[in-house]
Amino acid sequence: MTDLHLIHEDAHLLVFDKPAGLLCVPGRGEDKQDCLSARAQQRWPDALVVHRLDMSTSGLVVMARGIDMQRALGDAFARREVHKRYEAIVDGVLPISAEWATIDAPLMADWPRRPSQKIDAAGKPSVTRWRALGPMTLQRAQERMATHVLLEPLTGRTHQLRVHLASVGHAIIGDALYASEAVRQLGTRLMLHSTVLALVHPVTRQTIRFESVAPFDARTGSGRTP
Known part of the structure; x- marks a missing residue:
């Protein structure tokens, strides 16, 4: 498959809306070679990975065009100069507030359960901001409450x-x-x-912002193609 949902293209970078279920980079095995980077490189041979989303996570991904741009964008991510926001539906009810709350808990690989990660005092610093938008009752389980939340990772751990x-x-x-x-x-x-x-475009120095609507139905728990 070569389907791509292109959000932005210029001479220096590309932005895609990755569907859930698609790897960002190839995995191990012949069945895991189809991925966002491979599809992008069929059309843009100079496209290089800068950051990743989990296979099961959908949404915005930026790719560099050429090694110099990959380095510049990678540095911007490392310096936490790239603003990222996510939406999620979580189990249970969280309090609605106009203020952002913070989860500050270091993470490390849970080696016996790879690729799982775990909270551990010896892990790398990991900080997430969250804000609840509102509770809901799921149609798939009427007795179960859930909450629509905004999330902003201040670090980029797996x-x-x-x-x-x-x-x-x-x-x-x-x-x-x-x-x-x-x-x-x-x-x-x-x-x-x-x-x-x-983010600030490494060449033009203009702030560029991209948005994508969450491609799932919050109340039914079902997904759709973006």
Whole structure:
């Protein structure tokens, strides 16, 4: 397959809206070679990976065109100069507030359960801001309440949003790694989407901002193609 949802193209970078279920880079095995980077390179041979989304997470991904731009964008991510926002549907009810709350919990690989991550004092600093938009009753389980939340990772650790939310008792619906079986089955997919990506263009020095609507139905727990 070579389908791509292109959001932005210029001589220096590309922005895509990645669907859930598609890897950002090739995995191990012949069945894991189809990915966002491989599809992009068929049309833009100079396209290079800068950051990644989990296979089960959908949303905005930027790719560099050429090694110099890859280095410049990579440095911007490392300096936390790229603004990222996600939307998720999580299990349970979180308090609605105009203020952002913070989860500050270091993460490290859970080696016996790879690719899972875990909270550990010896892990790397990991910080997530969150704000609840409102509670809802899921149509797939009328007795189960959920909350629509905004998320802003201030660091970029593997599975950070998923682990942090599970750690406070509000796992993301549809999460096959960190949610209970009951919560996983509430959704047909992981209910997590990268909705906003903003950064200073390394060449033009203008601030560029991209947005994507979450491609899932919050109340039914079902996904749709973006």
